Amino acid sequence: MSQDFNAELHARPSIYFAGPAFVEHLAFMSRGQNDPVIDRLKTDADALHIRTQVERHTEFVTITRVVQLDADAHEWPVSATSSLGTDGISEADLICRIGLLVNGAAPAELGPSLKQLGFQETAASSIGGGAAVVCSDFRVRPGEGSRIALFNNDLNAYRLGRMVRRILEIETYRSIALMGLPEARRLAPLLSEFDARLIELSDRNLTIPTSEHKPLLDEISALSARVISATAETRNRFGATAAYAQIVEERITELRETHVPGFQRFGVFVARRFKPAVRTCAATALRLDQLSRAATHLVDLLQTRIQMEIELQNTIQIQAMADRAATQVKIQRAVEGFSVIAISYYLLSLLKVVFETIDHAGYHISPLVMLVSIPIVIATVALTVLRVKHALEHG
Structure with missing residues (x-):
């Protein structure tokens, strides 16, 4: 795994070159590992003996080609732009296409040179501490893409490759960011x-x-x-x-x-x-x-x-249920009271019948016995009702 991590440090190498050159850069949305467009572009590059670099990013692919020129180009090298065709790449998948011309030292007056190269309303900067000058009008031309000119004052092959890479990345990431x-x-x-x-x-x-x-x-x-x-x-x-x-x-x-x-x-x-x-x-x-x-x-x-x-x-609703329960408790207690009275009344009536029957049989029972039995019966019925209620509640 450590090898994979270390390999990531070298995953984006620059193409090192010196002297006048035309660099063409193409970025398009990735369609998987087996993309026939990439294979075709690689095959064309091998046939033309052009240095080509293919990089697969998370969601897009970039292809960069370097064509060495014999001398500084005072006009845009139109013939060179045909080296990197976009056949097989739909307009929706194409992110950007950039042509970058690398010439020698910047002239004292940039205006005439940029006009010869077809630039309009150009932006220009001295970069790398004055080692080069980069210019572009950021216009996308049909069939060519955007144009960038780099005048190399004092960059060796390694610094030039890295500087070109930064410029191409600016345009590539700028274009895909705007998606x-x-x-x-x-x-x-x-x-x-x-x-x-x-x-x-x-x-x-x-x-x-x-x-x-x-x-x-x-x-x-x-x-x-x-x-x-x-x-x-x-x-x-x-x-x-x-x-x-x-x-x-x-x-x-x-x-x-x-x-x-x-x-x-x-x-x-x-x-x-x-x-x-x-x-x-x-x-x-x-x-x-x-x-x-x-x-x-x-x-x-x-x-x-x-x-x-x-x-x-x-x-x-709970309060209403509680009120109903309280009312039911009151009713229940009232019913219990009435039940004690009713049962006591029936028991006393039964005892009266018993006493009257015994009296007719010739056995006289004192009325005090009937009088004493009244509270005894009521107390007994009340205790019985309370015990039944207690048993129901805790049973």
Whole structure:
């Protein structure tokens, strides 16, 4: 595993070369390990004896070719651009195509040379502590892509290769980072719709009666699902945009730019037009996250409100049940009292019949016995009822 980690340090080698050259760079979305386009481009490079470097990144592939020139080119080498065709690569998969011309030392007046090369409104910077000058108008020409000119004042083959690599990476990562911008533009009207809908649902949550809570909860849940779906669809793209933008900024810093009189700096031109797009993507991602949180919070608030009302209803029902139970207890106690009286009455009536029968039989019983038996019978019945009740409660 340590070998794999160490190999990663050497996974992006530069193509080292010296002297005038034309470097063509192509970046397109990856279609798997067995891509016939890559095989074709490698085969063409071998047939033309052109140095070619293929790099597989996480989601895209880059191919870089170097064609050595016999002398400085005062016009754009159109014939050289045909060495790297885009046959088999759809417009949707193509990220960027760059032609980079490397000439000798920069002339005292850049304007005429850049005009001969077909540049318009050019940005230029002295890079590498004055060791080279990089120029570009950042215009994409049909069939050629964008053009960059590098005037080599004092770069050896190794430094030149690394500098060219940084410039190509700036353009490549800048282009692929901007793939998030169409998504941000597509989401802009949806986010406005989500905002308005969320405000409407929030206002309704404050005023609706209890009977309409369930439909409102369904509507809020549906909105939350749409926001979460949009977030999931664009999370990777916006995350990649942020990562690629950071790489672009790092590569611009590594150029160590200084100002060329009469021209806007290369890195400043990129940053002024690139950063607003990146910020738009970041703001869209943040807005999606905030909408998702707000919708979830509104769902929680409504669920809490519904739960509190349910608990209030349960409390009222429990109180009503407790009142009914208390009334039943009172009724039960009243019934128990009546039961003692009724049973005692029947027992005393039975004893009276017994005493009268005995008296008719000729055996006289004192009325005091009947009088004494009354409290005894009542006490006995009451004790019996209490024991039965106790047995039922603890049985």
